[in-house]
Amino acid sequence: MSVSSHYDGSASSYSDQYDPERLWTNEEYPANLFRLQLVQRLLAASGARSLYELGVGDATPLVTIAADGLRVAGNDVSPEMVRFARSNMERHGQDPAAIALLDAQDPAAISAEQARAGTFDAVMALGVIPHVTDDVAFVASMDGFLRPGGQLLLQFRNAMFSMFTFNRLTKEFVMDALLAGVDEGIRQVVSDDLDARLAVDKPPVRTRPTGDGYDEILSRFHNPFELADVVRAHGYSDIRFHWYNYHPAYPMLAPQIDPMAYRKAQVALEHEGTWRGMFLCSAGLIEATKAVPDPGGEL
Numbered sequence: 001m002s003v004s005s006h007y008d009g010s011a012s013s014y015s016d017q018y019d020p021e022r023l024w025t026n027e028e029y030p031a032n033l034f035r036l037q038l039v040q041r042l043l044a045a046s047g048a049r050s051l052y053e054l055g056v057g058d059a060t061p062l063v064t065i066a067a068d069g070l071r072v073a074g075n076d077v078s079p080e081m082v083r084f085a086r087s088n089m090e091r092h093g094q095d096p097a098a099i100a101l102l103d104a105q106d107p108a109a110i111s112a113e114q115a116r117a118g119t120f121d122a123v124m125a126l127g128v129i130p131h132v133t134d135d136v137a138f139v140a141s142m143d144g145f146l147r148p149g150g151q152l153l154l155q156f157r158n159a160m161f162s163m164f165t166f167n168r169l170t171k172e173f174v175m176d177a178l179l180a181g182v183d184e185g186i187r188q189v190v191s192d193d194l195d196a197r198l199a200v201d202k203p204p205v206r207t208r209p210t211g212d213g214y215d216e217i218l219s220r221f222h223n224p225f226e227l228a229d230v231v232r233a234h235g236y237s238d239i240r241f242h243w244y245n246y247h248p249a250y251p252m253l254a255p256q257i258d259p260m261a262y263r264k265a266q267v268a269l270e271h272e273g274t275w276r277g278m279f280l281c282s283a284g285l286i287e288a289t290k291a292v293p294d295p296g297g298e299l
Contacts, residue, residue: 003131006212007057007078014058014084024263031245031283034270035126036061038242039153040068042287048121052145054104054138055128059085063092073098073117104141105132114144122146124153130219135230143234148292152236153285158243159221161282165250167202169221170194177223202252224284236288243277243284246270 007014016022017032043051043065053074056062058081062072072094076082079101086096100116102109104125123146125138132138142152159177162169171194179187194200207213228239246269254262269280277284 002212003217004078006217007076008080009212011058011078011080011084014081015060015088018060018064023267024260029245029263029266032126034244035155035283035285036064038244038285039124039126040065042153042242042285043070043122043151044068046122046151048151050120051122051124052117052120054123054125054142054145056085056099057081057127059088059099061126063088063094066092066094070122071120073100073120075100075102075104075113077101077103104128104138105134107137107141110141110144117145119147120145120150122151122153124155126153126155129154129222129227130157131217133218135222135227136233139230139234143290146290148290150290152231152288152290154227154231154288155283155285156222156224156227157220158278158282158284159223160278161247161280162221164247164279165203165252166198167250167252168198168200169203170198171200173221199252224278224286228286228288231286231288235291237291238287238289240287241278241284242287243273243281244270245283246272246277246280247282248280 016026017028017030018036019026019030020033023030023033039061048070050071051062051065053062053072056074056076059074062074062085066072076085076099082099082101085099089099090096098117100113102113104110123142125142129135129138139154142154146152159173162173171191174194175187175191179190205213205216207216224241228241232239246266248262248265248269249257
């Protein structure tokens with residue numbers, strides 16, 4: 001199962017999730033539309049005039065951001081996504097050559113792309129770090145595209161959401177994170193108790209006939225505090241969390257609620273911006289500022 005194959009299979013319909021006209025009609029909740037709107041607000045607030053994206057998808061976010069007046073460029077690992085992205089860029093008056101086909105986990109490819117593309121006011125990766133094996137190396141790759149004082153935007157799947165799901169994800173978080181290193185006899189007692197309390201048969205593994213399903217490829221959750229530490233270790237400050245993809249009830253209860261009422265409740269929460277998002281949101285975004293060297297050569 002490969003990340004590239006999964007996104008090759010998504011390329012033709014990828015833009016649907018960003019279409020505001022489908023907000024109430026898409027079967028899948030358009031969380032990425034709210035993510036894009038969040039990114040636009042953060043970029044505008046920072047005053048960024050240029051942006052590099054690792055993992056551009058079909059470039060719908062990039063062309064939307066370019067319409068705000070920013071110079072944009074980026075890369076993706078999926079040949080089909082890159083094909084759609086270049087076409088999308090050209091259709092919107094942007095340079096299709098600004099989109100590179102490469103694996104963000106290939107140091108040589110990233111180094112060559114950094115030399116080609118140069119540095120930017122902002123760098124972002126949306127939906128990418130769940131698929132990488134080395135968080136430290138990936139943040140370093142992002143850093144190479146960013147000028148000192150620039151803005152880093154890093155999306156992640158929120159591990160803390162498992163505290164609200166009451167399913168196998170909750171058990172995995174308790175056993176693998178909270179109780180790591182605890183006496184095995186105690187862990188077994190807890191494991192047996194969680195099996196009785198939680199819906200450990202949910203959620204079902206997501207598969208599909210075209211390309212590899214999302215749960216069949218590497219698609220990790222991240223603890224936001226641990227990921228923030230990775231970013232901080234690269235010399236970043238002003239680290240902030242932003243939350244999106246709210247759930248007004250734990251997901252397995254959704255079938256018991258009127259679909260439109262449930263979606264309206266989701267949308268109503270999207271801009272609340274409080275601590276509740278750490279538990280009610282299945283995804284988040286880290287915003288951070290790259291350090292500026294002082295004249296003496298020290299950060």
